[in-house]
């Protein structure tokens with residue numbers, strides 16, 4: 001029970017989330033924040049096997065069979081996705097193992113009779129846990145101290161940790177807890193992924209798999225390589241209205257052929273380029 005500080009009520013989802021993520025960070029710290037996935041899996045006696053389920057959409061699976069903990073990993077093209085999936089599946093086992101199974105037991109109680117809800121809660125927790133394991137907090141902090149809350153930090157974090165731009169974008173937004181729409185696209189305007197965070201913005205999903213019109217500032221503004229550009233722009237939405245004008249910070253990584261953009265209410269004040277003005 002060491003991760004739950006109260007005994008007078010059953011923990012809610014947010015209590016379980018915070019407690020589990022703390023336990024994951026403690027677990028990782030005790031192993032010097034290793035990025036050696038196989039070493040951790042070995043220590044936990046988890047057997048890693050290649051998945052042959054070629055038609056299933058899942059890139060990995062975690063389960064226990066006859067007492068043996070197992071992770072199945074599909075061979076996917078992107079090494080970055082594979083490593084994230086591996087930590088994600090390991091997180092499912094950690095969810096059972098850490099704190100002697102408290103997390104799973106409390107979640108089972110909370111979601112009793114609603115297995116779909118239960119599974120989607122655990123999925124979300126394991127995505128967050130994988131992000132912590134792949135991008136430890138002290139690494140995220142050192143990147144943002146250098147580059148602020150900016151698309152450049154996404155590029156740097158990805159290069160330092162091997163996380164994808166999608167994963168690094170989510171990790172950075174959650175860590176800094178800044179209301180924003182994050183958009184990952186190709187320089188030609190094809191939106192590949194997006195993430196929404198915060199009270200108001202969290203309700204509106206940008207979506208993915210659509211192309212921006214060529215007049216959008218993300219396409220019409222000049223970009224300098226690896227420099228954050230700032231301009232006003234409407235938040236793009238897949239098939240939705242575009243009336244929401246917002247402040248936008250965007251940068252291009254030409255080597256990777258990717259643009260990352262953050263739509264925010266206000267430009268963050270922790271960025272170095274602003275501080276150095278004074």
Ligand SMILES: [Zn+2]
Pocket residue numbers: 088089092123126
């Ligand atoms: Zn999962």
